[in-house]
Amino acid sequence: MTEIVYVLTNEAMPGLVKIGCTQNDLAGRVRGLFQTGVPLPFEVFYACEVQDCKFVEKQIHDAFGDHRVSKSREFFRIAPERVKAALLIGAKAEIKIGDEIFEGLPDIKETASEMKAEVEAAKRRARFRLEMIGIKPGTELQLEKSPSITCKTLDENNQVEFGGEKLSLSRAALKAINSLGYNWDAVSGPWEWMYQGKRLDEIRREIEDEAD
Template sequence: MPGLVKIGKTTQDEVEVRMKQLFSTGVPVPFDCAFACRVHDSAEVEKALHHAFGNARVNANREFFRIEPDRVISILKLLHVEDATKDVESVIEADATQADLQAAETMKKRRPRMNFTELDIPLHSVLWFKDASAQVTVCGPKTVRFQGEECSLTAATRKVLGYPDNYPLQPSPYWTFHGKTIKEIYENCYAEVDEE
């Protein structure tokens, strides 16, 4: 869900039932499954993740966290888990009505892909990695220059973090411009769109 990540567990036999519970009349569109995996001891893994991200928990009685999904995914991948994302996504899609799927697609379309020009970040601006260990220079509406090469901000983030080229992540929380993260700038820019 926008701005929130749910970290939870279920058994393989209960996935379909659990997805139906999650997508009830209490949420506007189906959940987007950022990552699902099979683990040896789901209770232990869930407990560890809830503890690790406890300071980002929205409500002590709920499994929702105000964090980026890739932070959780990176920890799960360190455990060498079996990726089950496609299986869970197919369950979600099979259970959603056409109206649900259209609403989810509309929601995705409302917020455009990150564009530095639209975010009022001029060409040649310098973006700093959150710990100031790296910097990139904006060289196009959707590209930056990092270590002498033009690439996407996602590609630059992967290089800084030492992740493989196909590693899924959202780069905007990692970079800052004039003291604000790119994510904050993006959220402020498109907050009005969400209210329409």
């Protein structure tokens, strides 16, 4: 029996991750989650074998409890990289599955393709820009993980100066975080950089909530 804890993302649910566990069949679990009411299949951001998946799942849920969307659901508003970093502490081995988990289910693949196109269009319309939250060129931002690490905004389109380079907000965040000893492949710039003690993504959400 393989004890697995997983971190799932879904393009239809930006900013949210699902943290759960299963025994043996990760692919079957991912397929089973693609049901009516979920427009796109979940994608495995990270999954690993652990000694006791129920125990590890509970510890991770407790550790990130303040980011939980609902007490009765396994969804968290948090960067998936943070959850992966926590799981690496007790991981025995990484578990990977390929896109073939949906082979033989043409309706799912066709629907997913159509929905992804719609989601990508929506993401382009609502792509994060510094001007959305009133941040002007020349503003200093702090890295949430280590506020002594800073960058300076260069324009409204997420370009910043970091380490003497002109980089995108996300690229600068990735370099900054990996300089701390991490080995992440990707990060969300608006989630990792702060302004006046708040993540840029949090500021955006506050503004959007006020406008609703």
